[in-house]
Amino acid sequence: MKEKEVIGMIQMRKLIEVILSIILIISIAPMQGFAMEKDSVHTLSKEQQTVYNIALKSILNIDSSAKFNPENISYRDVGDIVNQVVEENPEIFYYNGVTVISDGTIIFKYNDSKKNIIQKKNKIDTAVKKVMNTTIKKKMNELEKVKAIHDYLVLNVEYDYKNYLNNTVSDDSYQVYGALINKKAVCDGYSKSMQLLLKKAGIQSFYVTGTANGENHSWNLVKINGKYSHVDATWDDPVPNKKGIINYNYFLLTNKQLEKDHYWVKSNYPTATSENYNYFHNMNNMIERNGYYYYSNAQNDILYKMNKSSKKISKVVNDRAPYLAICGQWIYYSNYSNGGNLYKVKLTGKEKMKVKNFHVINLYTQSNVLYYTVKSSGEIGRIEL
Structure with a gap:
């Protein structure tokens, strides 16, 4: 074979390699629900873990691209690994897809x-x-x-x-x-x-x-x-x-x-x-205070409390209380056993008394102020505590 023919063949081979490197590109949009293995955050081979670490570092740095060794892993598998990185690191809120080239180049896309x-x-x-x-x-x-x-x-x-x-x-x-x-x-x-x-x-x-x-x-x-x-x-x-x-x-x-x-x-x-933890499913509008859970029973809205340590349950008051709030030693609640009027009772269940003579809902406290909504008008009321 003549020298010119050999040189021509070498040049042609290089041209083909360049063409292939351009053709072998895969673009992957963000995925949801990447399949994770059994009991680990991610189960990867040594080579896959290397790409994972490269991608994680690059995305956290907001780099536009990164390089991996295409001799150790197929470029076709890199997109799934990148999606796994995003899946397992929710602080990456800006990822918007990736393009992977067979020469070992990863091009990241961001939404801002x-x-x-x-x-x-x-x-x-x-x-x-x-x-x-x-x-x-x-x-x-x-x-x-x-x-x-x-x-x-x-x-x-x-x-x-x-x-x-x-x-x-x-x-x-x-x-x-x-x-x-x-x-x-x-x-x-x-x-x-x-x-x-x-x-x-x-x-x-x-x-x-x-x-x-x-x-x-x-x-x-x-x-x-x-x-x-x-x-x-x-x-x-x-x-x-x-x-x-x-x-x-x-x-x-x-x-x-x-x-x-x-x-x-x-x-x-x-x-x-x-x-x-099935006991939580019986609690509507629950508030935690001083080692107890105070809550409206899911079956009938009766006001109960549960000791966090012993799990012992006891009734606070025999009133239906779908809305409640706690401030200090008092429970404020909408008493559905008496027209939804605003009541209060001590955490011990003693000294029950009426506070407002109208139907209230959506109780909550903030900075020692009790807020409530008047059912009939939608007006927001407040009581300094």
Whole structure:
């Protein structure tokens, strides 16, 4: 073979390689519900873990691109790994897809400028630190941490209901920024924020995607004392929003309990079987004080209390009290056994008395002030306590 022919063949081979490197490109949009293995946040080979770490570092730095070794892993597998990074790190609220090239190049897409993303990240970091400092105490056990985070989200985030009805929900409402900064979110905003806060509190959790009542939905799977339970903070937040009210119907459920109205690919996640916390499901509008849970019984709204340690239950007063608030040693409640009039009673169940002679709802306290809504007019009333 002549020298010119050899050189020509070499040049042609290089040209083909260049063409192939251009052709072998895969673009992947953000995915929801990446399948996670059994009892670990992610199960990856050594090579996959290397790409995972590269992608995580690059996205956290808001880098436009990164490089991996295409001899160790197929470029076709990198997109799924990147999606897993995003799935397991809810602080990444700005990811908007990825393009992977067979030469080992990863090109990341973001939904905003780097400057704006950094500003939002700083706001989220500040908000997370504030939540941790105000809701998580040193001596809290795992259950108490999960409950504190669940309660914080329900009390401080409003479901973005109007925009949901009008199909105008913003991107922020699907992310932690909507829940923690704007205080408005849909299910993704709640569940990603819970995942982030649980992570900061040292609680292992999964962001679970599926459907509920036939619509796309997300919630969390949390690990307490070595066992898993489902938590759907979105469905525990009344819609339309009712300030000061927390439900526990979807707090720490088993697979069997949740599957009545939720659907998800169960093989993708650990199984929730613990029934240790079923007592929460009998509590409507519960308030925790001085080692007790005070609540309206789910069956008939009668006012009860439960000792947190012994789990002993006792009746506070034989009145129906679907709305209640606590300030100091007093429970204020809407007495549905007497026309919904505003009453108060000591935490001990003694010294019951009427406060207002009209029907009130939506009770809550803030800075030693009791707020209530007059049922007939919708007027907001207040009492200095």
